[in-house]
Amino acid sequence: MVKKEIYLFGTVIAILMFSQWIISKTLNPYLFMILMYCGINIILGVSLNIINGLTGQFSIGHAGFMAIGGYVSAAFSFYFFAPWISAMGLPFWLQTVGAHFFFLISLFLGGLTAAGFGYVVGLPSLHLRGDYLGIVTLGFGEIIRVLILNLDVIGGARGFTGIPSWSNFFWVYFFVVCVVLLSFRLVRSYHGRALLAIRENEIAAEAMGINITAYKVKAFMLSSFFAGIAGGLFAHYIGYLNPSSFTFIKSFEAIVIVVLGGMGSISGAVLAALITTILPEALRPLQEVTRLDFRMVIYPLLLLTLMLTRPQGILGTKEIGDVLPFLKRKSR
Amino acid sequence: MTSSLLEVKGLTMRFQGLVAVSNFNLTLTKNELVGIIGPNGAGKTTVFNMLTGMYRPSEGVILLQDTPLNDLKPHHITTLGIARTFQNIRLFQNLSVLDNVRIGHHIHLNYGIVAATFESFYAKTSEQRMTEDALQLLKIFNLDGQAELLAKHLPYGAQRRLEILRALATHPKILLLDEPAAGLNHTETEALMETIHHIRKEFDLTILLIEHDMKLVMGICERLLVLDHGETIATGTPKEIQSNPVCIKAYLGEA
Numbered sequence: 289m290v291k292k293e294i295y296l297f298g299t300v301i302a303i304l305m306f307s308q309w310i311i312s313k314t315l316n317p318y319l320f321m322i323l324m325y326c327g328i329n330i331i332l333g334v335s336l337n338i339i340n341g342l343t344g345q346f347s348i349g350h351a352g353f354m355a356i357g358g359y360v361s362a363a364f365s366f367y368f369f370a371p372w373i374s375a376m377g378l379p380f381w382l383q384t385v386g387a388h389f390f391f392l393i394s395l396f397l398g399g400l401t402a403a404g405f406g407y408v409v410g411l412p413s414l415h416l417r418g419d420y421l422g423i424v425t426l427g428f429g430e431i432i433r434v435l436i437l438n439l440d441v442i443g444g445a446r447g448f449t450g451i452p453s454w455s456n457f458f459w460v461y462f463f464v465v466c467v468v469l470l471s472f473r474l475v476r477s478y479h480g481r482a483l484l485a486i487r488e489n490e491i492a493a494e495a496m497g498i499n500i501t502a503y504k505v506k507a508f509m510l511s512s513f514f515a516g517i518a519g520g521l522f523a524h525y526i527g528y529l530n531p532s533s534f535t536f537i538k539s540f541e542a543i544v545i546v547v548l549g550g551m552g553s554i555s556g557a558v559l560a561a562l563i564t565t566i567l568p569e570a571l572r573p574l575q576e577v578t579r580l581d582f583r584m585v586i587y588p589l590l591l592l593t594l595m596l597t598r599p600q601g602i603l604g605t606k607e608i609g610d611v612l613p614f615l616k617r618k619s620r
Numbered sequence: 621m622t623s624s625l626l627e628v629k630g631l632t633m634r635f636q637g638l639v640a641v642s643n644f645n646l647t648l649t650k651n652e653l654v655g656i657i658g659p660n661g662a663g664k665t666t667v668f669n670m671l672t673g674m675y676r677p678s679e680g681v682i683l684l685q686d687t688p689l690n691d692l693k694p695h696h697i698t699t700l701g702i703a704r705t706f707q708n709i710r711l712f713q714n715l716s717v718l719d720n721v722r723i724g725h726h727i728h729l730n731y732g733i734v735a736a737t738f739e740s741f742y743a744k745t746s747e748q749r750m751t752e753d754a755l756q757l758l759k760i761f762n763l764d765g766q767a768e769l770l771a772k773h774l775p776y777g778a779q780r781r782l783e784i785l786r787a788l789a790t791h792p793k794i795l796l797l798d799e800p801a802a803g804l805n806h807t808e809t810e811a812l813m814e815t816i817h818h819i820r821k822e823f824d825l826t827i828l829l830i831e832h833d834m835k836l837v838m839g840i841c842e843r844l845l846v847l848d849h850g851e852t853i854a855t856g857t858p859k860e861i862q863s864n865p866v867c868i869k870a871y872l873g874e875a
Contacts, residue, residue: 293738293739469737470737473736473738474733476736476747477731477743477747478722478723478726478731478736478747478750479733479736480736481715481719481723482723484723485723485726488711488713488714488715489710489711489712491674492706492710492711492712493712493723494693494695494698495674495694495695495698495706495710495787496695496698496724496726496727496786496790497695497698497699497726497727497790498723498726499693499695500695
């Protein structure tokens, strides 16, 4: 069992490292950017799916958690880790290793801080349902944004500049694999079934001995942890953070991913994240024809058509393995 | 330890001005099958809600083998051994029949989230053992053929059975059935009586049930409580109740 896990992770890491090498040699910066955003959006969508899709709680504050993770990890890298590495006067190869090592640590610090805030937001809002919870989380996201706007240490309204560019293909897709694998395995375990039970019927779930308060908080923390990680990856990729990147529009982008993919469908969220990231870029050549930027007219129209013809989302509550059986390894 | 499994004394529930249940007393000994009957709005379901922790009683004590249950949360009470079904079916509609039963096993699993993430040996074996257990239960209720079906796609009678089955999966000491025969036809009710008898023997259960179907109540209950307007107006064996003029009046009105 342990051996199998080591093989699995070993293979994943090997594949990712190899792709990293290939990609750094071949891909142009524009396509690379799209690829990175795809990864970051997958992490955002799949993590939000844990609250909105699996647990059935309506959260519109995902950008807030992402902002916390981004700013905290960026601050650690900028104020501590990057100066340490350069002060130690290491040979070049050790500096690279050190950068990767400290990058992982600052990502985790960002993720854990976001998870802590997830706990703080989750706890009082547990007795709220549906729209009411949505409003509380929306408010939370805005509070975070305004708070950052007024914190001068991390740049305030000017934005946070000089964040070391440590993010790369490997780390982004490593966390993509982590969040997808975790979600799939969660759903297969009794913990995940408890979340599904809460979504289906809270009263019955409680009568089955499920501590719904504890599970909702856990779901919130898990989800915000990965949102924080996504924020950290984003920050260290762009090298610059601005509070205006984390408005409620960003939260809605994450919700669009979850709804488009199908509430509760993990592979659906992955698919929808790819679509919502690639589609606006793919529509760019259209500008040549129309002369005006009609992308943000066509893109929502496409989404609208999709939702009207398939209101349950691309995959509904199914997974890709249910639709394309040859992708399925083994059930249960 | 006293011989009684559940002891309820002076249970009262007030919703602001309205007294839903007043001074309800009940003692359940092991392996008993007791019925609560009464007209609509008599407070029967309120009693269930208090026993399972969904309402906090205004007055009175509930003791399960000398453990007071008054201030416990519903999920905690389930772990202590009281499981229930609902008057209006509350299944996990969009989950499979098997998953419904597996969720019933929730309290008997204890591997952590980390173990779940890495699918540890312990997590895998406990999942397997539990799934076998769940399939076994499905077989008893003749639902093993529909294990992969979504719960909402089951016919009504099967949904009722699945709900009892799901409550059984928690391995309770006491099973509370809230109108198990509601909406069932004659043959289904008879099959249900059969099943209740069977599971009581098989799982060594104590059963408390609310029912309107007199045939079922009189047929299987050993003892009856009659509620009207929150008051317990009579207790006794089905025979005694049938001839009790107070009960007849409560149900049929004055002659």
